[in-house]
Amino acid sequence: MPAFSLALSEDQTTLQKWLHEFAADVIRPAAAEWDEKEETPWPVIQDAAKAGIYSLDFFAEAWRDESGISLPLIMEELFWGDAGIGLSLVGTTLGAAGILSNGTLDQIGEWIPQCFGTENDVKLAALAVSEPNAGSDVSSMKTTAVYDEARDEWVLNGVKTWITNGGIADVHVVVAAVDPALKARGQASFVVGPEFKGKGLAQGQKFKKHGIRASHTSEVILDDLRLPGSALLGEKPRLDERLARARERAAALARGESVQSARQKGGQAAMATFESSRPAVGAQAVGIARAAYEYALDYAGRREQFGRPIVQNQGIAFMLADMKTALDASRLLVWRAAWMGKNNIPFTAGEGSMSKLYAGETAVQVTEKAIQILGGNGYTRDYPVERWHRDAKIYTIFEGTSEIQRLIISRAISGHQIP
Numbered sequence: 001m002p003a004f005s006l007a008l009s010e011d012q013t014t015l016q017k018w019l020h021e022f023a024a025d026v027i028r029p030a031a032a033e034w035d036e037k038e039e040t041p042w043p044v045i046q047d048a049a050k051a052g053i054y055s056l057d058f059f060a061e062a063w064r065d066e067s068g069i070s071l072p073l074i075m076e077e078l079f080w081g082d083a084g085i086g087l088s089l090v091g092t093t094l095g096a097a098g099i100l101s102n103g104t105l106d107q108i109g110e111w112i113p114q115c116f117g118t119e120n121d122v123k124l125a126a127l128a129v130s131e132p133n134a135g136s137d138v139s140s141m142k143t144t145a146v147y148d149e150a151r152d153e154w155v156l157n158g159v160k161t162w163i164t165n166g167g168i169a170d171v172h173v174v175v176a177a178v179d180p181a182l183k184a185r186g187q188a189s190f191v192v193g194p195e196f197k198g199k200g201l202a203q204g205q206k207f208k209k210h211g212i213r214a215s216h217t218s219e220v221i222l223d224d225l226r227l228p229g230s231a232l233l234g235e236k237p238r239l240d241e242r243l244a245r246a247r248e249r250a251a252a253l254a255r256g257e258s259v260q261s262a263r264q265k266g267g268q269a270a271m272a273t274f275e276s277s278r279p280a281v282g283a284q285a286v287g288i289a290r291a292a293y294e295y296a297l298d299y300a301g302r303r304e305q306f307g308r309p310i311v312q313n314q315g316i317a318f319m320l321a322d323m324k325t326a327l328d329a330s331r332l333l334v335w336r337a338a339w340m341g342k343n344n345i346p347f348t349a350g351e352g353s354m355s356k357l358y359a360g361e362t363a364v365q366v367t368e369k370a371i372q373i374l375g376g377n378g379y380t381r382d383y384p385v386e387r388w389h390r391d392a393k394i395y396t397i398f399e400g401t402s403e404i405q406r407l408i409i410s411r412a413i414s415g416h417q418i419p
Contacts, residue, residue, distance in 0.1 A: 006332075016077060022048070031214070038213040045089060050119050067339060072335060091165050092115050098189055126220070128160035128166060129141075132159060144158060144176055152228065157222055162398070203218050278399065281360075292363075350405070
């Protein structure tokens with residue numbers, strides 16, 4: 001296990017510099033255009049693929065970094081460029097992660113390369129979990145997957161919502177309830193290839209959003225979608241075994257056995273998986289906050305009022321000091337959680353949620369202060385800080401709201417099942 005260190009390796013420093021140049025030269029000049037269009041920035045994705053950034057090899061290499069820091073570095077630099085375009089570049093990793101977490105080795109080898117395609121034939125992937133009435137409460141999922149044993153097929157029905165790349169993706173990973181009575185423990189994941197678009201899988205409403213507008217977000221409609229038995233991620237005998245344990249757990253609770261005893265029978269590793277992914281989301285928020293802080297600092301040094309730069313006014317200087325302090329604290333929480341997750345160190349105090357919570361709220365606060373420092377200019381679309389503020393808000397909502405993060409942390413530190 002590598003020791004936790006704040007010193008970047010030579011490879012990480014090179015990676016950071018390379019990505020920063022791409023973000024500055026390619027992403028930022030295109031950001032306002034694609035925000036206004038509210039469309040997927042295909043030319044930028046193509047440029048990233050040709051540069052080797054949008055590729056399986058690139059993200060796989062980052063994932064292999066034993067320090068866990070390379071992935072947050074990538075996220076921060078890309079989202080420093082622009083959050084909407086950044087999410088268009090990394091949204092595919094959500095689907096790929098769903099395959100990696102649940103699939104067999106053969107499924108991983110078959111499907112993850114199809115998520116990205118090649119530099120000459122770019123593909124997208126999507127992870128479809130959220131539903132109209134099952135956002136933070138995934139146990140309320142209504143999408144069902146029914147096994148047709150005679151035909152060795154799964155039949156999926158339901159509506160997914162708020163799905164990044166939903167409907168336009170070549171590969172969809174769909175989470176559905178196999179045994180709804182078991183709530184979250186009765187769910188499984190399925191991989192849906194491009195041949196099923198229009199044959200049981202269709203795009204529903206595309207959402208017009210407040211921020212991250214270059215990232216495609218829509219509903220995914222599943223209407224008697226018939227998939228081969230092999231579309232189940234993982235093996236069916238293992239699913240049957242897991243469902244049997246979950247049913248035994250439910251029966252144990254009904255008999256009045258302790259929650260701890262029932263947990264041992266049922267097994268539940270989902271929370272640990274979610275916790276491990278949250279630092280990467282926090283790093284995206286850090287990138288947005290850093291962009292706003294740097295812009296406001298530069299503006300305050302150049303903008304003069306009453307015969308001197310406004311940075312010499314204590315009110316402005318103190319705001320910048322608070323912005324920088326919160327920004328650095330956010331990055332430290334993200335790096336700590338990323339290192340812990342990569343090295344299988346338990347999140348005994350909800351450290352993954354801490355990083356996402358603090359970084360997300362910091363991004364909102366820092367971008368708001370940046371608008372204040374720019375004054376009227378900050379409120380116009382002639383300057384990027386209003387866009388960064390719109391982009392930042394989603395980080396207190398998606399991938400677990402701030403309230404859900406606080407719930408996870410409070411349960412972890414108190415040892416009590418806080419409702």
